[in-house]
Amino acid sequence: MTNDPEPQESPPDLEILAAGIEAILFTSSEPVSLERLHQSLPAWEPERIQTALDLLDEQFQAPSRGLSLHHVAGGWQLRTKAVFSELLQRFHRKVRRVRLSMPALETLSIIAYVQPVSTPEIEAIRGVSVQQTIRGLIDKELVKIVGRKEAPGRPMMYGTTEKFLELFGLPNLGTLPSIPELDKWKKEYRSGSPELALVQDGAVKT
Amino acid sequence: MTSVGTIGRPAEGAGTSVAFSQEPEFRVRLEVFEGPLDLLLFLIRKNELQITEVALARVTSQYLGFIGLFQALRLSLASEYLFLASTLVELKSRLLLPRSPRGGEESDLESASAELIRRLQEHQSLKLAAMHLASLQEVAESCWVRPRRSDFETTDTILELGVLELCFALEQAFRSCSPPRQLEIGLREWSVAEKLSELGRLLKRSPRFDLTALMARSPSAGAAVAIFLAALELVRVVATVRLLQGSTFGPIMIVSEEA
Numbered sequence: 001m002t003n004d005p006e007p008q009e010s011p012p013d014l015e016i017l018a019a020g021i022e023a024i025l026f027t028s029s030e031p032v033s034l035e036r037l038h039q040s041l042p043a044w045e046p047e048r049i050q051t052a053l054d055l056l057d058e059q060f061q062a063p064s065r066g067l068s069l070h071h072v073a074g075g076w077q078l079r080t081k082a083v084f085s086e087l088l089q090r091f092h093r094k095v096r097r098v099r100l101s102m103p104a105l106e107t108l109s110i111i112a113y114v115q116p117v118s119t120p121e122i123e124a125i126r127g128v129s130v131q132q133t134i135r136g137l138i139d140k141e142l143v144k145i146v147g148r149k150e151a152p153g154r155p156m157m158y159g160t161t162e163k164f165l166e167l168f169g170l171p172n173l174g175t176l177p178s179i180p181e182l183d184k185w186k187k188e189y190r191s192g193s194p195e196l197a198l199v200q201d202g203a204v205k206t
Numbered sequence: 207m208t209s210v211g212t213i214g215r216p217a218e219g220a221g222t223s224v225a226f227s228q229e230p231e232f233r234v235r236l237e238v239f240e241g242p243l244d245l246l247l248f249l250i251r252k253n254e255l256q257i258t259e260v261a262l263a264r265v266t267s268q269y270l271g272f273i274g275l276f277q278a279l280r281l282s283l284a285s286e287y288l289f290l291a292s293t294l295v296e297l298k299s300r301l302l303l304p305r306s307p308r309g310g311e312e313s314d315l316e317s318a319s320a321e322l323i324r325r326l327q328e329h330q331s332l333k334l335a336a337m338h339l340a341s342l343q344e345v346a347e348s349c350w351v352r353p354r355r356s357d358f359e360t361t362d363t364i365l366e367l368g369v370l371e372l373c374f375a376l377e378q379a380f381r382s383c384s385p386p387r388q389l390e391i392g393l394r395e396w397s398v399a400e401k402l403s404e405l406g407r408l409l410k411r412s413p414r415f416d417l418t419a420l421m422a423r424s425p426s427a428g429a430a431v432a433i434f435l436a437a438l439e440l441v442r443v444v445a446t447v448r449l450l451q452g453s454t455f456g457p458i459m460i461v462s463e464e465a
Contacts, residue, residue, distance in 0.1 A: 029354040070349070077351060085348035100343070102336060103240050109335035125328060127286060128241035168339060169346035182334045 017044055018052040031075030073165035074172055107133045111143055116157035118149045242290040243329045257326045259319050263298040396429040401436035409462040417460040
Protein backbone atom coordinates (compact mmCIF):
# COMPACT_ATOMS: atom_id res chain seq x y z
CA MET A 1 0.00 0.00 0.00
CA THR A 2 1.35 3.33 -0.95
CA ASN A 3 0.65 6.30 1.12
CA ASP A 4 -1.15 8.82 -0.94
CA PRO A 5 0.17 12.24 -0.05
CA GLU A 6 -3.17 13.79 -0.94
CA PRO A 7 -5.69 12.42 1.55
CA GLN A 8 -8.88 11.15 -0.05
CA GLU A 9 -11.47 13.38 1.54
CA SER A 10 -14.81 14.91 0.76
CA PRO A 11 -15.33 14.47 -3.00
CA PRO A 12 -16.12 10.72 -2.98
CA ASP A 13 -18.04 11.26 0.22
CA LEU A 14 -20.13 13.92 -1.46
CA GLU A 15 -20.68 11.74 -4.48
CA ILE A 16 -21.93 8.90 -2.35
CA LEU A 17 -24.28 11.30 -0.60
CA ALA A 18 -25.51 12.55 -3.99
CA ALA A 19 -26.05 8.96 -5.11
CA GLY A 20 -28.06 8.23 -1.97
CA ILE A 21 -30.21 11.28 -2.55
CA GLU A 22 -30.72 10.24 -6.14
CA ALA A 23 -31.91 6.84 -4.92
CA ILE A 24 -34.39 8.50 -2.56
CA LEU A 25 -35.68 10.86 -5.23
CA PHE A 26 -35.90 8.07 -7.79
CA THR A 27 -38.20 6.10 -5.53
CA SER A 28 -40.32 9.06 -4.42
CA SER A 29 -43.33 10.13 -6.43
CA GLU A 30 -43.66 13.37 -4.51
CA PRO A 31 -41.16 16.18 -3.98
CA VAL A 32 -38.87 15.48 -1.03
CA SER A 33 -37.94 18.39 1.20
CA LEU A 34 -34.43 19.09 2.41
CA GLU A 35 -35.74 18.46 5.90
CA ARG A 36 -36.88 14.97 5.06
CA LEU A 37 -33.61 14.21 3.34
CA HIS A 38 -31.79 15.35 6.45
CA GLN A 39 -33.99 13.14 8.64
CA SER A 40 -32.92 10.10 6.65
CA LEU A 41 -29.34 11.28 6.38
CA PRO A 42 -28.72 12.64 9.88
CA ALA A 43 -24.94 12.26 9.56
CA TRP A 44 -24.84 15.04 6.99
CA GLU A 45 -25.45 18.69 7.59
CA PRO A 46 -28.30 20.23 5.59
CA GLU A 47 -25.77 22.45 3.82
CA ARG A 48 -23.88 19.35 2.74
CA ILE A 49 -27.08 17.78 1.44
CA GLN A 50 -27.80 20.96 -0.48
CA THR A 51 -24.31 20.79 -2.00
CA ALA A 52 -25.00 17.21 -3.03
CA LEU A 53 -28.29 18.30 -4.58
CA ASP A 54 -26.47 21.00 -6.53
CA LEU A 55 -24.04 18.36 -7.73
CA LEU A 56 -26.89 16.13 -8.84
CA ASP A 57 -28.55 19.04 -10.59
CA GLU A 58 -25.36 19.74 -12.48
CA GLN A 59 -24.87 16.11 -13.45
CA PHE A 60 -28.44 15.72 -14.64
CA GLN A 61 -27.93 18.60 -17.02
CA ALA A 62 -25.65 16.42 -19.09
CA PRO A 63 -27.21 15.59 -22.46
CA SER A 64 -26.85 11.89 -21.72
CA ARG A 65 -29.34 12.13 -18.86
CA GLY A 66 -33.09 11.87 -19.37
CA LEU A 67 -34.05 13.25 -15.99
CA SER A 68 -33.59 16.60 -14.38
CA LEU A 69 -33.80 17.80 -10.81
CA HIS A 70 -36.71 20.12 -10.08
CA HIS A 71 -37.30 22.33 -7.09
CA VAL A 72 -41.07 22.13 -6.62
CA ALA A 73 -43.52 22.55 -3.76
CA GLY A 74 -40.71 23.22 -1.31
CA GLY A 75 -38.94 19.96 -2.18
CA TRP A 76 -36.89 18.18 -4.79
CA GLN A 77 -38.18 15.91 -7.46
CA LEU A 78 -36.80 14.05 -10.42
CA ARG A 79 -38.74 14.74 -13.58
CA THR A 80 -38.10 13.67 -17.12
CA LYS A 81 -36.75 16.32 -19.41
CA ALA A 82 -39.51 18.08 -21.32
CA VAL A 83 -38.01 17.14 -24.69
CA PHE A 84 -38.90 13.51 -24.08
CA SER A 85 -42.56 14.22 -23.54
CA GLU A 86 -43.58 12.89 -26.95
CA LEU A 87 -41.29 9.90 -26.67
CA LEU A 88 -42.87 8.96 -23.35
CA GLN A 89 -46.36 9.43 -24.73
CA ARG A 90 -45.48 7.15 -27.59
CA PHE A 91 -43.92 4.56 -25.34
CA HIS A 92 -46.55 4.54 -22.59
CA ARG A 93 -49.44 5.35 -24.89
CA LYS A 94 -50.57 7.73 -22.22
CA VAL A 95 -50.79 11.45 -21.82
CA ARG A 96 -49.97 13.02 -18.52
CA ARG A 97 -52.74 15.48 -18.08
CA VAL A 98 -54.86 17.16 -15.47
CA ARG A 99 -56.73 19.44 -17.79
CA LEU A 100 -58.24 22.44 -16.11
CA SER A 101 -60.82 24.49 -17.92
CA MET A 102 -60.28 28.21 -18.34
CA PRO A 103 -62.91 29.02 -15.68
CA ALA A 104 -61.17 26.65 -13.29
CA LEU A 105 -57.79 28.22 -14.06
CA GLU A 106 -59.18 31.69 -13.47
CA THR A 107 -60.69 30.75 -10.13
CA LEU A 108 -57.48 28.97 -9.21
CA SER A 109 -55.48 32.07 -10.14
CA ILE A 110 -57.54 34.24 -7.83
CA ILE A 111 -57.10 31.78 -5.00
CA ALA A 112 -53.37 31.48 -5.69
CA TYR A 113 -52.79 35.22 -5.80
CA VAL A 114 -55.21 36.49 -3.16
CA GLN A 115 -55.28 33.62 -0.65
CA PRO A 116 -56.76 33.28 1.82
CA VAL A 117 -59.86 34.32 -0.08
CA SER A 118 -63.57 33.64 0.33
CA THR A 119 -66.16 32.68 -2.28
CA PRO A 120 -67.88 36.11 -2.33
CA GLU A 121 -64.51 37.78 -2.92
CA ILE A 122 -63.73 35.42 -5.81
CA GLU A 123 -67.17 35.97 -7.29
CA ALA A 124 -66.74 39.73 -7.07
CA ILE A 125 -63.68 39.44 -9.31
CA ARG A 126 -64.91 36.79 -11.70
CA GLY A 127 -68.45 38.13 -11.91
CA VAL A 128 -69.99 34.65 -11.89
CA SER A 129 -70.81 31.98 -9.37
CA VAL A 130 -67.77 29.86 -8.57
CA GLN A 131 -69.09 27.41 -5.98
CA GLN A 132 -69.08 24.53 -8.43
CA THR A 133 -65.62 25.35 -9.72
CA ILE A 134 -64.18 25.53 -6.22
CA ARG A 135 -65.63 22.14 -5.41
CA GLY A 136 -63.90 20.74 -8.50
CA LEU A 137 -60.60 22.29 -7.46
CA ILE A 138 -60.97 20.83 -3.98
CA ASP A 139 -61.68 17.42 -5.49
CA LYS A 140 -58.48 17.71 -7.48
CA GLU A 141 -56.69 18.62 -4.24
CA LEU A 142 -55.44 21.89 -5.70
CA VAL A 143 -57.39 24.02 -3.25
CA LYS A 144 -58.21 23.56 0.40
CA ILE A 145 -60.24 25.30 3.07
CA VAL A 146 -57.90 27.33 5.23
CA GLY A 147 -60.37 28.88 7.64
CA ARG A 148 -63.39 31.09 7.94
CA LYS A 149 -63.57 34.79 7.33
CA GLU A 150 -64.61 37.01 10.21
CA ALA A 151 -67.41 38.52 8.14
CA PRO A 152 -71.19 38.13 7.94
CA GLY A 153 -72.03 34.49 7.29
CA ARG A 154 -68.47 33.48 8.17
CA PRO A 155 -67.69 32.32 4.61
CA MET A 156 -64.99 29.69 4.02
CA MET A 157 -61.55 30.91 3.07
CA TYR A 158 -59.63 29.02 0.46
CA GLY A 159 -55.94 28.59 -0.26
CA THR A 160 -53.80 26.49 -2.58
CA THR A 161 -52.23 23.16 -1.68
CA GLU A 162 -48.78 21.60 -2.10
CA LYS A 163 -50.23 19.65 -4.97
CA PHE A 164 -51.02 22.91 -6.70
CA LEU A 165 -47.34 23.90 -6.55
CA GLU A 166 -46.40 20.44 -7.75
CA LEU A 167 -48.79 20.43 -10.68
CA PHE A 168 -47.59 23.79 -11.91
CA GLY A 169 -43.93 23.10 -11.15
CA LEU A 170 -43.58 25.96 -8.68
CA PRO A 171 -41.03 25.87 -5.84
CA ASN A 172 -43.29 28.06 -3.70
CA LEU A 173 -46.03 30.69 -3.95
CA GLY A 174 -43.46 33.48 -4.04
CA THR A 175 -42.39 32.35 -7.49
CA LEU A 176 -45.73 33.28 -9.03
CA PRO A 177 -45.08 36.37 -11.15
CA SER A 178 -46.55 39.71 -10.12
CA ILE A 179 -49.04 41.47 -12.39
CA PRO A 180 -46.39 43.69 -14.06
CA GLU A 181 -44.22 40.62 -14.53
CA LEU A 182 -47.19 38.89 -16.11
CA ASP A 183 -47.51 41.70 -18.64
CA LYS A 184 -43.86 41.25 -19.53
CA TRP A 185 -44.32 37.50 -19.73
CA LYS A 186 -47.27 37.97 -22.08
CA LYS A 187 -45.23 40.06 -24.49
CA GLU A 188 -42.38 37.55 -24.54
CA TYR A 189 -44.68 34.60 -24.73
CA ARG A 190 -46.75 36.10 -27.50
CA SER A 191 -43.71 36.81 -29.63
CA GLY A 192 -42.59 33.23 -29.17
CA SER A 193 -45.84 31.39 -29.55
CA PRO A 194 -48.78 31.77 -31.88
CA GLU A 195 -50.80 29.63 -29.48
CA LEU A 196 -51.36 32.44 -27.05
CA ALA A 197 -53.72 34.11 -29.49
CA LEU A 198 -55.83 30.97 -29.37
CA VAL A 199 -55.75 30.92 -25.62
CA GLN A 200 -56.75 34.54 -25.49
CA ASP A 201 -59.72 34.02 -27.73
CA GLY A 202 -60.94 31.40 -25.34
CA ALA A 203 -60.34 28.65 -27.85
CA VAL A 204 -58.11 26.83 -25.41
CA LYS A 205 -59.02 23.19 -25.10
CA THR A 206 -61.27 22.83 -22.11
CA MET B 207 -74.15 32.15 -17.00
CA THR B 208 -74.67 29.21 -14.79
CA SER B 209 -76.22 26.33 -16.58
CA VAL B 210 -75.81 22.88 -17.97
CA GLY B 211 -74.63 21.43 -21.24
CA THR B 212 -71.94 22.83 -23.48
CA ILE B 213 -71.67 24.51 -26.79
CA GLY B 214 -68.87 26.41 -28.40
CA ARG B 215 -69.55 29.86 -29.72
CA PRO B 216 -72.94 31.29 -29.02
CA ALA B 217 -73.43 32.46 -32.58
CA GLU B 218 -73.32 28.98 -34.09
CA GLY B 219 -74.16 25.72 -32.33
CA ALA B 220 -76.48 27.37 -29.89
CA GLY B 221 -78.92 28.51 -32.54
CA THR B 222 -79.60 25.10 -33.98
CA SER B 223 -80.05 23.34 -30.69
CA VAL B 224 -81.82 25.92 -28.63
CA ALA B 225 -83.76 28.46 -30.59
CA PHE B 226 -86.91 26.46 -31.09
CA SER B 227 -86.71 24.34 -28.03
CA GLN B 228 -89.99 24.31 -26.17
CA GLU B 229 -88.35 23.00 -23.05
CA PRO B 230 -88.10 25.89 -20.67
CA GLU B 231 -85.61 23.99 -18.50
CA PHE B 232 -83.16 23.56 -21.35
CA ARG B 233 -80.11 25.52 -20.36
CA VAL B 234 -76.85 26.17 -22.07
CA ARG B 235 -73.50 26.92 -20.63
CA LEU B 236 -71.33 29.13 -22.76
CA GLU B 237 -67.75 28.07 -22.43
CA VAL B 238 -66.49 31.22 -23.98
CA PHE B 239 -68.15 33.84 -21.84
CA GLU B 240 -67.91 33.41 -18.15
CA GLY B 241 -70.04 36.25 -17.00
CA PRO B 242 -70.75 39.76 -18.27
CA LEU B 243 -67.27 41.11 -17.60
CA ASP B 244 -65.83 38.34 -19.68
CA LEU B 245 -68.13 39.15 -22.57
CA LEU B 246 -67.33 42.84 -22.35
CA LEU B 247 -63.60 42.18 -22.25
CA PHE B 248 -63.92 39.87 -25.22
CA LEU B 249 -65.70 42.57 -27.22
CA ILE B 250 -63.12 45.18 -26.33
CA ARG B 251 -60.29 42.86 -27.33
CA LYS B 252 -62.05 41.77 -30.48
CA ASN B 253 -62.31 45.40 -31.52
CA GLU B 254 -58.64 45.86 -30.61
CA LEU B 255 -59.41 48.58 -28.13
CA GLN B 256 -57.85 49.54 -24.84
CA ILE B 257 -59.97 49.47 -21.72
CA THR B 258 -61.25 53.04 -21.71
CA GLU B 259 -64.53 54.83 -21.40
CA VAL B 260 -64.62 55.41 -25.15
CA ALA B 261 -64.05 51.72 -25.78
CA LEU B 262 -66.95 50.89 -23.48
CA ALA B 263 -69.19 53.20 -25.46
CA ARG B 264 -68.06 51.68 -28.73
CA VAL B 265 -68.81 48.11 -27.76
CA THR B 266 -72.10 48.90 -26.03
CA SER B 267 -74.26 48.10 -29.04
CA GLN B 268 -72.39 44.83 -29.63
CA TYR B 269 -72.88 43.94 -26.01
CA LEU B 270 -76.59 44.65 -26.29
CA GLY B 271 -76.65 42.58 -29.46
CA PHE B 272 -75.34 39.60 -27.54
CA ILE B 273 -77.88 40.13 -24.79
CA GLY B 274 -80.59 40.15 -27.44
CA LEU B 275 -79.17 36.98 -28.95
CA PHE B 276 -79.04 35.26 -25.59
CA GLN B 277 -82.66 36.16 -24.98
CA ALA B 278 -83.69 35.02 -28.44
CA LEU B 279 -81.97 31.72 -27.70
CA ARG B 280 -83.85 31.55 -24.43
CA LEU B 281 -80.65 31.26 -22.51
CA SER B 282 -81.28 32.02 -18.91
CA LEU B 283 -79.56 35.31 -18.47
CA ALA B 284 -78.03 36.19 -15.17
CA SER B 285 -79.20 39.56 -13.91
CA GLU B 286 -75.58 40.78 -13.85
CA TYR B 287 -75.64 40.80 -17.66
CA LEU B 288 -78.59 43.18 -17.65
CA PHE B 289 -77.13 45.29 -14.90
CA LEU B 290 -73.93 45.74 -16.87
CA ALA B 291 -76.00 46.52 -19.96
CA SER B 292 -77.77 49.33 -18.15
CA THR B 293 -74.48 50.73 -16.91
CA LEU B 294 -73.06 50.66 -20.42
CA VAL B 295 -76.07 52.40 -21.93
CA GLU B 296 -75.92 55.04 -19.27
CA LEU B 297 -72.23 55.63 -19.84
CA LYS B 298 -72.68 55.81 -23.57
CA SER B 299 -75.57 58.25 -23.35
CA ARG B 300 -73.43 60.48 -21.18
CA LEU B 301 -70.63 60.46 -23.72
CA LEU B 302 -73.04 61.31 -26.53
CA LEU B 303 -74.96 64.03 -24.76
CA PRO B 304 -73.49 67.45 -24.19
CA ARG B 305 -71.99 67.67 -20.73
CA SER B 306 -74.24 69.20 -18.15
CA PRO B 307 -72.78 72.10 -16.23
CA ARG B 308 -73.92 70.60 -12.94
CA GLY B 309 -71.48 68.11 -11.57
CA GLY B 310 -73.53 66.14 -9.06
CA GLU B 311 -75.00 63.31 -11.10
CA GLU B 312 -72.00 63.04 -13.31
CA SER B 313 -69.59 62.21 -10.56
CA ASP B 314 -71.79 59.24 -9.73
CA LEU B 315 -71.57 58.02 -13.28
CA GLU B 316 -67.91 58.81 -13.42
CA SER B 317 -67.23 56.66 -10.41
CA ALA B 318 -69.40 53.95 -11.94
CA SER B 319 -67.37 53.98 -15.12
CA ALA B 320 -64.09 54.17 -13.19
CA GLU B 321 -65.23 51.17 -11.18
CA LEU B 322 -66.17 49.28 -14.31
CA ILE B 323 -62.83 50.05 -15.91
CA ARG B 324 -61.04 48.97 -12.75
CA ARG B 325 -62.96 45.69 -12.71
CA LEU B 326 -62.25 45.10 -16.38
CA GLN B 327 -58.55 45.66 -15.83
CA GLU B 328 -58.65 43.36 -12.86
CA HIS B 329 -60.44 40.80 -14.99
CA GLN B 330 -57.82 41.17 -17.69
CA SER B 331 -55.01 40.61 -15.19
CA LEU B 332 -56.87 37.59 -13.97
CA LYS B 333 -57.10 36.17 -17.49
CA LEU B 334 -53.41 36.75 -17.88
CA ALA B 335 -52.63 35.00 -14.61
CA ALA B 336 -54.82 32.08 -15.66
CA MET B 337 -53.05 31.87 -19.01
CA HIS B 338 -49.74 31.91 -17.25
CA LEU B 339 -50.84 29.05 -15.04
CA ALA B 340 -52.00 27.18 -18.12
CA SER B 341 -48.57 27.62 -19.70
CA LEU B 342 -46.84 26.48 -16.51
CA GLN B 343 -49.07 23.47 -16.46
CA GLU B 344 -48.24 22.69 -20.04
CA VAL B 345 -44.53 22.75 -19.26
CA ALA B 346 -44.98 20.77 -16.08
CA GLU B 347 -47.06 18.19 -17.92
CA SER B 348 -44.34 17.48 -20.40
CA CYS B 349 -42.02 16.58 -17.53
CA TRP B 350 -43.10 13.20 -16.28
CA VAL B 351 -42.70 12.14 -12.71
CA ARG B 352 -42.66 8.75 -11.11
CA PRO B 353 -46.25 7.55 -11.01
CA ARG B 354 -47.79 7.64 -7.60
CA ARG B 355 -48.76 4.01 -7.64
CA SER B 356 -45.76 2.13 -6.44
CA ASP B 357 -44.87 -1.54 -6.53
CA PHE B 358 -43.37 -1.16 -3.12
CA GLU B 359 -46.43 -1.33 -0.98
CA THR B 360 -46.23 -0.43 2.62
CA THR B 361 -47.12 -2.91 5.27
CA ASP B 362 -50.76 -2.09 4.78
CA THR B 363 -52.54 -5.06 3.33
CA ILE B 364 -54.72 -4.34 0.39
CA LEU B 365 -57.44 -6.83 -0.38
CA GLU B 366 -59.38 -6.95 -3.56
CA LEU B 367 -62.94 -7.42 -2.53
CA GLY B 368 -66.22 -7.38 -4.39
CA VAL B 369 -69.52 -6.19 -3.03
CA LEU B 370 -70.47 -9.66 -1.85
CA GLU B 371 -67.27 -10.14 0.08
CA LEU B 372 -67.71 -6.73 1.65
CA CYS B 373 -71.29 -7.53 2.65
CA PHE B 374 -70.15 -10.83 4.09
CA ALA B 375 -67.38 -9.09 6.02
CA LEU B 376 -69.87 -6.58 7.33
CA GLU B 377 -72.18 -9.32 8.48
CA GLN B 378 -69.28 -11.07 10.19
CA ALA B 379 -68.31 -7.87 11.87
CA PHE B 380 -71.83 -7.35 13.10
CA ARG B 381 -71.98 -10.89 14.33
CA SER B 382 -68.63 -10.79 16.07
CA CYS B 383 -69.27 -7.64 17.99
CA SER B 384 -70.96 -8.35 21.30
CA PRO B 385 -74.73 -7.94 21.25
CA PRO B 386 -75.85 -4.64 22.64
CA ARG B 387 -76.01 -4.80 26.41
CA GLN B 388 -79.61 -5.14 27.44
CA LEU B 389 -80.67 -2.59 29.93
CA GLU B 390 -83.28 -4.00 32.19
CA ILE B 391 -85.55 -1.36 33.41
CA GLY B 392 -87.58 -2.88 36.19
CA LEU B 393 -91.23 -2.10 35.99
CA ARG B 394 -92.27 -0.47 39.22
CA GLU B 395 -95.70 -1.70 39.97
CA TRP B 396 -97.96 0.60 41.84
CA SER B 397 -100.57 -1.20 43.79
CA VAL B 398 -103.89 0.36 44.68
CA ALA B 399 -103.61 -1.20 48.14
CA GLU B 400 -100.35 0.60 48.74
CA LYS B 401 -101.89 3.88 47.67
CA LEU B 402 -104.92 3.24 49.83
CA SER B 403 -102.82 3.09 52.95
CA GLU B 404 -100.85 6.12 51.79
CA LEU B 405 -104.06 8.13 51.31
CA GLY B 406 -105.25 6.99 54.73
CA ARG B 407 -102.04 8.22 56.30
CA LEU B 408 -102.25 11.55 54.54
CA LEU B 409 -105.90 12.04 55.51
CA LYS B 410 -105.04 11.37 59.09
CA ARG B 411 -102.45 14.13 58.94
CA SER B 412 -104.66 16.65 57.09
CA PRO B 413 -108.33 15.78 56.60
CA ARG B 414 -108.58 17.78 53.40
CA PHE B 415 -106.06 17.99 50.62
CA ASP B 416 -105.70 18.38 46.88
CA LEU B 417 -105.83 14.95 45.23
CA THR B 418 -104.94 16.30 41.77
CA ALA B 419 -101.80 17.90 43.15
CA LEU B 420 -100.81 14.61 44.74
CA MET B 421 -101.38 12.80 41.45
CA ALA B 422 -99.36 15.40 39.59
CA ARG B 423 -96.44 14.91 41.98
CA SER B 424 -96.48 11.12 41.51
CA PRO B 425 -93.45 9.65 39.69
CA SER B 426 -95.38 8.01 36.86
CA ALA B 427 -98.73 7.80 35.16
CA GLY B 428 -99.19 4.38 36.69
CA ALA B 429 -98.76 5.78 40.17
CA ALA B 430 -101.21 8.58 39.42
CA VAL B 431 -103.80 6.06 38.23
CA ALA B 432 -103.21 3.96 41.34
CA ILE B 433 -103.77 7.02 43.53
CA PHE B 434 -106.98 7.86 41.73
CA LEU B 435 -108.30 4.30 41.96
CA ALA B 436 -107.34 4.20 45.62
CA ALA B 437 -109.24 7.44 46.20
CA LEU B 438 -112.36 6.00 44.50
CA GLU B 439 -112.00 2.84 46.56
CA LEU B 440 -111.69 4.88 49.73
CA VAL B 441 -114.84 6.81 48.90
CA ARG B 442 -116.70 3.57 48.23
CA VAL B 443 -115.57 1.85 51.40
CA VAL B 444 -115.22 4.62 53.93
CA ALA B 445 -118.43 6.60 54.34
CA THR B 446 -116.77 9.66 55.77
CA VAL B 447 -114.41 10.21 52.85
CA ARG B 448 -115.65 12.30 49.91
CA LEU B 449 -114.23 13.70 46.74
CA LEU B 450 -115.07 17.29 45.88
CA GLN B 451 -114.56 19.12 42.65
CA GLY B 452 -115.43 22.81 42.55
CA SER B 453 -115.61 23.11 38.75
CA THR B 454 -115.25 21.01 35.64
CA PHE B 455 -111.56 20.09 35.22
CA GLY B 456 -110.91 21.88 38.51
CA PRO B 457 -108.79 20.39 41.26
CA ILE B 458 -110.26 17.41 43.04
CA MET B 459 -110.16 17.64 46.82
CA ILE B 460 -110.27 14.61 49.03
CA VAL B 461 -111.97 15.24 52.33
CA SER B 462 -112.33 13.11 55.42
CA GLU B 463 -115.16 14.20 57.65
CA GLU B 464 -114.32 11.80 60.43
CA ALA B 465 -113.81 14.51 63.01
